[in-house]
Amino acid sequence: MSVSTAYQIAESIINLSHYRAAPVTNLKLQKLLYYAQAWHLAINNNEPLFSEDFEAWVHGPVIPSIFRTYKNYKWSPIDDVPLTQRVADSHLQEVWRVYGTLKAFELERLTHSEDPWKQAREGLAPDASSNELISKDSIYRYYHARLNGRQTA
Numbered sequence: 001m002s003v004s005t006a007y008q009i010a011e012s013i014i015n016l017s018h019y020r021a022a023p024v025t026n027l028k029l030q031k032l033l034y035y036a037q038a039w040h041l042a043i044n045n046n047e048p049l050f051s052e053d054f055e056a057w058v059h060g061p062v063i064p065s066i067f068r069t070y071k072n073y074k075w076s077p078i079d080d081v082p083l084t085q086r087v088a089d090s091h092l093q094e095v096w097r098v099y100g101t102l103k104a105f106e107l108e109r110l111t112h113s114e115d116p117w118k119q120a121r122e123g124l125a126p127d128a129s130s131n132e133l134i135s136k137d138s139i140y141r142y143y144h145a146r147l148n149g150r151q152t153a
Contacts, residue, residue, distance in 0.1 A: 023077035042143035056120035
């Protein structure tokens, strides 16, 4: 299976959000990308959906290149629907079903309660800037354990 880029997955999520008549903000896009990657890693034995890494920013996991692409939207929904009308695969459809109805701040709060983000920000003040990576391995271990009904340490 070939690995997509984060930008391709972001385009698919943006298209899906418009199809569902619920355009996403940059913040919500970042969180949906995170959950798409997290569950893909867990379900597919640590095989990434895309190669880019998340950083543990104040407002949760972020892929800086995707943030920069959509930063001009600030807190507004992204209304620039990509020309590549990519149909979201079943994995992204399921991520949307579970997380798409949550507001951006609810997704932010959810990521803040989970080990991968907390571990990457360990020792930092809540409002401290950070470009610490959230390792794919930590994401995999946390979500794989959840998938199998185990608590993580």
